[in-house]
Every structure is written in C-alpha cells, then in structure tokens.
Amino acid sequence: MDFGKNFVWGAATASYQIEGGAYEDGKGLNIFDTFCQIPGRIDNNDNGNIACDHYHRWKDDIAVMKEIGLKAYRFSLNWARILPEGIGKVNPKGIEFYNNIIDELLKNGIEPYITLYHWDLPLALDKLGGWRNPEIVRWFSEYAKVVAENFSDRVKYFMTINEPQVIFGLGYQQGRIAPGLKLTVPELLEAAHNLLKAHGAAVVTLRTYAKQPLKIGYAPCGNMNMPASDAKEDIEAARDSMFSFDTPDMAIGSLVWYNDAIFFGKYPEREFKICEKYMPEITDSDMKLISQPLDFVGHNVYWGHKVSADDGTHKIVSDPGGFKNAPYRWPVTPDCLYWGTKFLYDRYKKPIYITENGKSCHDEISADGHVHDTERINYINGYLKGLKKSVLEGTDVAGYFHWSLMDNFEWAYGYTERFGLTYVDYKTQKRILKDSAYRYSEIIRTNGADL
Numbered sequence: 001m002d003f004g005k006n007f008v009w010g011a012a013t014a015s016y017q018i019e020g021g022a023y024e025d026g027k028g029l030n031i032f033d034t035f036c037q038i039p040g041r042i043d044n045n046d047n048g049n050i051a052c053d054h055y056h057r058w059k060d061d062i063a064v065m066k067e068i069g070l071k072a073y074r075f076s077l078n079w080a081r082i083l084p085e086g087i088g089k090v091n092p093k094g095i096e097f098y099n100n101i102i103d104e105l106l107k108n109g110i111e112p113y114i115t116l117y118h119w120d121l122p123l124a125l126d127k128l129g130g131w132r133n134p135e136i137v138r139w140f141s142e143y144a145k146v147v148a149e150n151f152s153d154r155v156k157y158f159m160t161i162n163e164p165q166v167i168f169g170l171g172y173q174q175g176r177i178a179p180g181l182k183l184t185v186p187e188l189l190e191a192a193h194n195l196l197k198a199h200g201a202a203v204v205t206l207r208t209y210a211k212q213p214l215k216i217g218y219a220p221c222g223n224m225n226m227p228a229s230d231a232k233e234d235i236e237a238a239r240d241s242m243f244s245f246d247t248p249d250m251a252i253g254s255l256v257w258y259n260d261a262i263f264f265g266k267y268p269e270r271e272f273k274i275c276e277k278y279m280p281e282i283t284d285s286d287m288k289l290i291s292q293p294l295d296f297v298g299h300n301v302y303w304g305h306k307v308s309a310d311d312g313t314h315k316i317v318s319d320p321g322g323f324k325n326a327p328y329r330w331p332v333t334p335d336c337l338y339w340g341t342k343f344l345y346d347r348y349k350k351p352i353y354i355t356e357n358g359k360s361c362h363d364e365i366s367a368d369g370h371v372h373d374t375e376r377i378n379y380i381n382g383y384l385k386g387l388k389k390s391v392l393e394g395t396d397v398a399g400y401f402h403w404s405l406m407d408n409f410e411w412a413y414g415y416t417e418r419f420g421l422t423y424v425d426y427k428t429q430k431r432i433l434k435d436s437a438y439r440y441s442e443i444i445r446t447n448g449a450d451l
Contacts, residue, residue: 407422
C-alpha cells in the first residue's frame with residue numbers, strides 16, 4: 001500500500017528564485033533582472049540579485065537535500081548564465097556552475113531533473129521581441145543544443161518549459177510579472193504558438209545531441225478540477241471543465257490548448273473554432289514540430305474548482321479564488337490531485353510527474369529555534385493521500401516534486417511569501433529545516449505507506 005518501488009520523490013526550485021549572483025562571472029541580464037528595477041512592480045521593491053545565494057551555497061543546499069532524503073531535484077537553468085546574449089558565445093563559468101551542481105547531486109544519490117526555461121528570458125532576446133518573435137524557435141533550439149552537449153552525459157531527465165499559462169497569462173496578458181506586457185488576443189495566441197514550436201524544436205535538439213537516451217517532458221499548469229459529488233454527471237462535468245474554455249482570451253491560460261497541441265498534434269477542435277479568427281497562420285509542419293513524442297506529462301498543481309453537471313453544462317459550484325488571493329491565502333483542495341491525475345491519465349495516456357505542489361504559510365522561527373509549520377504538514381498529508389489513492393487505482397504517476405526546496409523570491413510577491421521545506425533567513429542566509437521537511441522525509445522513507 002505504497003507508491004511503488006520506482007516512484008520518484010523530489011523537490012523543485014527555479015533559477016531566478018534562488019540563485020542570486022545576478023551580475024557575476026559573465027552572466028547576461030534576463031527580463032527579471034530589469035523588471036525588478038521598476039518601482040512598485042515587486043512587493044517591497046525586492047529583487048533576485050542575491051535571493052538565496054544558491055550561486056555560492058549550492059553545495060550546502062545539496063547537503064540539505066540529502067538530509068531530507070530527496071531522491072530527485074528539479075531545477076531550472078538560467079539561460080542568460082549559459083548564453084549571456086541568448087545565442088552565440090557560451091559562458092564557461094555558467095557551464096561550470098551547473099556542472100558542479102549536477103556532479104554533487106549524483107555524488108549524493110540525487111537524480112537531477114533539468115528545466116530549460118522557467119521564465120527568465122535573456123534580456124537581449126526580449127529586446128528582439130522574445131516569444132513574440134518567431135525566431136525564438138531557432139534561439140531556443142540553439143540553447144537546447146548547448147545544454148545537451150554539456151549536461152546530457154549525466155542528466156537523463158529534461159523538461160523544456162515551465163508553465164506557459166503563467167508566462168503569457170501574468171507576463172504578457174496581465175503584466176504582473178516580467179516582461180510586464182498587456183498584449184491583444186491575436187498577439188498572445190501568436191506568441192503561444194511560437195512557444196509551442198520552440199518547445200518542439202528543443203525536444204528534437206535534445207534528442208539529436210544527447211549523449212544517452214533521454215526522458216523528456218514539460219511542466220504546464222492549470223486547474224485540476226473535482227466533481228461536486230460522485231454522480232457520473234458531475235464527474236464528467238469536472239473532466240470537461242479541465243479540458244475546455246469558452247472565450248479566446250482564456251486560451252493562453254488553459255491546460256488543454258498546449259497539451260492537446262503537444263500530445264495530439266492539433267489544437268482542441270471546439271476551442272480552436274473559438275480562437276480561429278485570432279490565430280496566426282498554422283501549417284502541418286508547425287503541428288508536426290510541436291507534437292514531437294514526449295515521455296511523460298508534467299503538471300504543477302495547487303488547487304482546483306468543484307464542478308457540477310447543472311443540466312448538462314459544467315458549472316463551477318465552488319471557486320477557491322486561485323490567483324485572486326495572495327499565495328498565503330491560496331485555497332487548499334487536496335482532492336484535486338486525485339481527480340486531476342485520473343483525468344490527465346485518461347486523456348493523454350502518459351506517465352505523470354507532479355512537477356510542483358506546495359503552499360506558502362506564515363512561517364516563523366519559534367523560541368526553540370525550530371519552524372513549526374503544521375499548516376504545511378496538513379497540506380502535504382492531504383494532497384499526497386489523494387495522489388496515493390489515484391496511484392492505487394491504477395493511474396501511472398511516476399513522481400512528485402514538492403514546491404519548494406527552500407523559501408525564495410516569489411516573483412511579484414518578493415520575499416513576502418514562504419513556500420519552502422527549508423526556512424531561509426535572508427539576512428544571514430541561514431537554512432533551517434521546517435517541521436514539514438521532517439514530515440516529508442518520513443514520507444519518502446516509507447514511500448508513502450503511512451499516508
């Protein structure tokens with residue numbers, strides 16, 4: 001009654017959120033380096049210049065991973081640290097930094113899972129239009145080639161892109177994160193199509209230049225919805241709500257828009273008709289490139305809606321608010337992992353990795369020197385119980401990555417939110433394992449048998 005002998009237990013981070021070293025060793029600027037300089041864009045005008053100083057403390061942080069008992073670590077590469085201009089000259093110090101991390105992970109029995117892109121686009125490419133420029137397909141492929149040539153001898157698992165829904169929803173539609181734009185629907189759909197082609201090109205490039213067989217996926221997000229009851233009609237309504245939308249502006253924030261294009265080689269038929277008049281020209285070769293075979297489905301999960309059939313049309317009966325709330329007040333809906341993974345597996349028939357799942361809490365160091373984050377422990381227990389139920393019923397879930405390994409720079413919220421299993425004192429850079437880290441360590445040790 002556990003998760004199975006091959007289940008992968010891990011934690012995740014992202015480069016800009018933890019690394020710091022923003023102006024060191026030949027690194028180029030990225031869009032968050034400059035976005036954070038605009039007054040009022042980030043809470044308290046915080047920035048990632050130092051963040052968790054992982055650039056200098058990576059060895060200690062890997063020791064923390066080992067203490068927790070992680071079997072895997074998902075981290076992203078800072079594109080501009082490797083290619084300061086996004087293309088062209090490679091920065092050897094950037095390659096050295098990630099080589100050191102990879103080698104130390106393997107030395108400690110921790111499998112590296114690399115994400116190529118977690119939102120920190122090189123500024124030089126943003127000046128050329130970024131994801132709005134179709135040339136980014138070539139740029140991203142060139143970057144993937146450098147990654148494959150330097151790291152694929154030791155790294156087997158890669159993800160191309162993290163959360164295109166947020167890249168465009170918050171970065172290009174609402175302007176809440178870098179690059180801070182508010183584009184029209186046609187502009188958004190064209191940029192999203194470019195991203196999908198870039199994803200496909202990177203898959204081809206990774207496999208072409210890999211030094212060993214690779215496992216490749218990507219890490220989208222989107223609500224994993226739940227039925228309001230166990231009635232068949234409500235279950236089907238919840239399923240339908242995960243894989244549909246009703247207006248063109250909803251396309252770029254949806255799961256189905258990207259997943260269907262990638263796994264089926266075509267945009268979802270009903271939704272494409274809604275968006276068709278706003279779409280750029282799409283060719284058969286585009287869709288062939290986008291739908292390069294992948295080895296798994298990633299998914300970042302935080303909450304879901306409850307949905308009822310409502311006389312044949314799905315209706316949200318419980319809207320937890322989502323991004324309308326700050327992370328500390330994000331809703332807790334543990335059943336979404338159970339239902340969402342079942343729905344995902346039924347539709348795409350691929351092994352699933354939960355590539356992010358976690359909660360920001362009001363964490364403080366107590367008088368005894370510890371961080372007693374009971375709220376996060378309850379969150380982990382509840383969500384993983386749902387995931388375990390799904391696994392025991394036959395859903396192919398390959399692994400789980402808790403978000404996050406450590407407290408970090410939380411984008412527009414700066415350092416006001418704490419998602420970590422590890423508490424970070426940003427003044428001293430001291431790390432303290434929270435009670436949730438010890439609970440997660442026990443779950444890993446027992447392979448979830450006690451959930």
